[in-house]
Amino acid sequence: MLGSLSKAALLLLAVALPTVSAENIISSTSLNPCQDESSFSATLFNVAFTPANKSLGFEITGVSSISGNVNAELELLVYGYSALKENLDPCSNKDLEGMCPMNAGNLNIKSNLDISDDVLNSIPGIAYTVPDLDATVRIKIFSADSKAQLACVEAELSNGHSVYQKAVGWTTAVIAGLGLFASAITSGLGHSNTAAHVAANAMSLFGYFQAQAFAGMMAVPLPPIVSSWTQNFQWSMGIIRVGFLQKMATWYQRATGGTPTTYLSTLSTTSIEVQKRSLALNPRALQRLVARDTTTTAANRVVLHGIERVGFRAHMETTNIFFTGYCFFIIFVLLVVIGVVAFKFICEGLVKAGKMKGDKFVDFRNGWRTVLKGILFRIILIGFPQMMVLCFWELTKRDSAGEVVLAIFTLITMLCILGWASSKVIRIAQRSITMHKNPAYILYSDPVSLNKWGFLYVQFKAAAYYFIVPILGYILIKAMFIGLAQGSGTAQAIALVLIEAGLLIGVSVMRPYMDKKTNGFNIAICACNFLSAIFLLVFSDVFNQPGIVTGVMGVVFFVYNAVFAFVLLLMVLISSGFAVFTKNPDTRYQPMRDDRGSFIKSQTQLTTELDALGATARGEGKGTHPRTGIDDDDDAFSANSAEQQRQMANKEGFTEHYQPAPPRSPVANNFNNQHDSMSSMGQPPSYYGRTSPAPSNGGYGRTASLRSEGQYRAANNSSPWQRGAGYDH
Structure with missing residues (x-):
């Protein structure tokens, strides 16, 4: 039987990465039923073949309801391919004399057999090193008289090597974090164009990692190599084992009326199976095995799938999964807040000590509270996929009353925060379109809006x-x-295929990202996610395809995702390195066609033809049109004094060059005072060679409402803002 593993080795020879191990071993830890109402079940099954000492040790505890003479059929499946099939007659085989005849009752077997050199030499060395070996031994028992199938059991073989490695998870997490960190540092140094590109790519990379984690969380029977590969990205869902956190989760669950599972502490008496594609039960049979809404038989056998499979592989009790993910999200938020505050005081200390120039991170130091708000919003966006999945899942599991309350509170809070933030962006952009015929004007010229909602x-x-x-x-x-x-x-x-197809079509047709490279980056990710969804649909056996197809497709899934992830990581790492270590990284990127660079405050180099107007938009210069109050909830400004508005601007972290707005009348008086407002306006500014007398007060000199200003612009000039990527395509 073991000699036929050479056929499995050939299928993975091209992609296998042999690893060094102190001792070669092939083992199995679960004996699983493969037919409805099997007459034999095992509650404990451990088999290990160790070539170093030529021994085969096994321990089996089970229950049999079979009595009388039987025949057996042994089949070896390698990546879904039937590599060996042999008929066994217990009455003619002295090694199986205990099965002739079989007796109903409890079955307890514990033995250690010596393996001959002939069998040992027939096993190829690569069988011990191929990661996530997909080999299964299936035994069917038939009645010798009626030929009816009485039982079917199967054992999955493993060599202990896997593509699931902690080093892979740490590497992906560190590189994704470096991308976000590099974008923050670059933005603080004034290179807004570079920061936007690096941040966009880092966020897209993080989204791809979460998509891979989603694939592993689906209740689809996955080939071993797919299950192991997706396990590498479960850190992005907060599923990370920490000893004290597991104790805290168990305590909290018990304190709030829940009952924790004890799978990890009862492995010596319970057979735990993580659902894989070789589990040949139909859905109805699987439901009959369900306990605690997953999968448990009455005979101490547990089958885990989906999110519970992921948690168990991370060595976590399944009832601790939600609380662990929730805690890691909260810990991440606290660490970021502490880091931002610490960075603020470190910068101030270095400037006072003369160790750092005063113009370094000046925007961050002056408006760090607004920047912190924006960072917290970004963290909520990053954690949104994680918490939505875990909270929805917790509502179905209801591990304890306290955890259900946490799930509901988190769902409502995150949806409200991101919904409110999105509505603010839309309202600000629409106001900018009304006033200036371009959404980029206010979205990028107002520092508060950019830092908080950007x-x-x-x-x-x-x-x-x-x-x-x-x-x-x-x-x-x-x-x-x-x-x-x-x-x-x-x-x-099926749902995932439709969802991923919709996003891929939308991104490919609309091309909503800032430039061609960023669009290509995200279209590639959407295409890869859509292809993965198709593979997952095949893994669900909806097409009833041969096992060899599923096995080969599992290997292909791992190969193309591993290559794609490596390329994305390399691109983000290189762009982050250029952003941090290059003196002027903005030279690597062309200016945005929507002219956002002309509007962004503290831009060091303005190369577009709208430089002067960009300075005006940013409020750089005395008497210019103000930007204070853009982020207010009300559409109209109250008649505050100039001094009050100056204090508000200083509170938000603006520099001394940022001048407050003159008081303006409320919208409610707009129509009554329209004539007076229009007569008090100065001439519109000159654009591209058109001359106009400057207003006597050095600025626009208008007290009309925002609506009157938009009407004036629409009636008296074709706005030069209606240009760029926002309107070209």
Whole structure:
């Protein structure tokens, strides 16, 4: 039987990465039923073949309801291919004399056999090193008289090597974090164009990692190599084992009325199986095995799938998964807040000590509270997929009353925060379009809006400022299917194909991102996610394909995702390195066609033809048109004094060059005072060779409302802002 493993080795020879091990071993830890109402079941099954001492040790505890003479059929499946099939007659085989005849009752076998050199030499060395060996031994027992099939059991073989490695998870996490860190540092140094590109790519990379984690969380029977590969990215869902955190989760669950599972502490008496494609039970049979809404028989046998499979492979009790993910999200938020505050005081200390120039990170130091708010919003966006999946799943599991309350509170809070932020962006952009015929004007000229809400739109071109809404909807719907539909892997797979196809079509047609490279980066990710969804649909056995097809496709899934992830990591790492270590990294990127660079405050080099107007938009210069109050909730400004508005501007971190607005009349008086407002306006500014007398007060000199200003512009000049990527395509 073991000699036939050479056929499995050939299928993975091209992609296998042999690893060094102190001792070669082939083992199995679960004996699983493969037919409905099997007459034999095992509650404990451990088999290990160790070539170093030529021994085969096994321990089996089970229950049999078979009595009388039987025949058996042994089949070896390698990546779904039937590599060996042999008929066994217990009455004519002295090694199986205990099965002739079979007796009903409990079965307890514990033995250690010596293996001959002939069998040892027939096993190829690569069988011990191929990662995630997909080999299964299946035994069917038939009645010798009626030929009816009485039982079917199968054992999955493993050599202990896997593509699931902690080093892979740490590497991907560190590189994704470096991308976000590099973008923050670059933005603080004034290179806004570079920061936007690096941040957009880092966020897209993080989204790809979360998509891979989603694939592993689906209740689809996955080939071993696919299950192991997707396990590398479960850190992005907060599924990380920490000893004291597991104790805290167990305590909290018990304190709030829950009952923790004890799978990890009862492995010596319970057979635990993580659902794989070789589990040949139909859905109805699988439901009959379900306990605690997953899979448990009455005979101490547990089958885990979907999110519980992921948690168990991370060595976590399944009832601790939600609380662990929730805690890691909260810990991440606290660490970021502490880091930002510490960086603020470190910078101030270095400047006072003369160790750092006073113009370094000046925007961050002056408006660090607003920057911190924007960072917190960005963290909520990063954690949105994680918490949506875990919260929806917790609502179906209800591990304890306290955890259900946490799930509901987190769901409502995150949806409200991101919904409010998205609505603010849309309202600000629409106001900018009304006033200046270009959404980029206010979105990028007002420092408060850019620092607080910019995480939602800087990665998109000006006209696609609203595209964050479809992205959030895509994540929410996807999370609902994965979190709420754990009982049907097929439904999840079909839904995922449709969801990923919709996003791919939308991104490919609209091309909403800031430039061609960023669009290509994200289209490639969407295409890869769509292809992965198709593979998951195949893994669900909805097409009833041969096992060899599923086995080969599992290897292909791992290969193309591993190559794609490596390329993305390399691109983000290189761009982050250029951003941090290059003196002027903005030279690597062309100016945005929506002219956002002309509007952004503290831009060091302005190369577009709208430089002067950009300075005016940013409020750089005495008597210019103000930007204070843009982020207010009300559409109209109250008649505050100039001194009050100056104090507000200083509070938000603006520099001394940022002048407050003259008081303006409320919108309610707009129509009554329209004539007076229009007569008090100065001449419009000159654009591209047109001359106009300057206003006597050095600025616009208008006290009309925003609506009157928009009407004036529409009636008296064709706005030069209606240009660039926001309107070209």
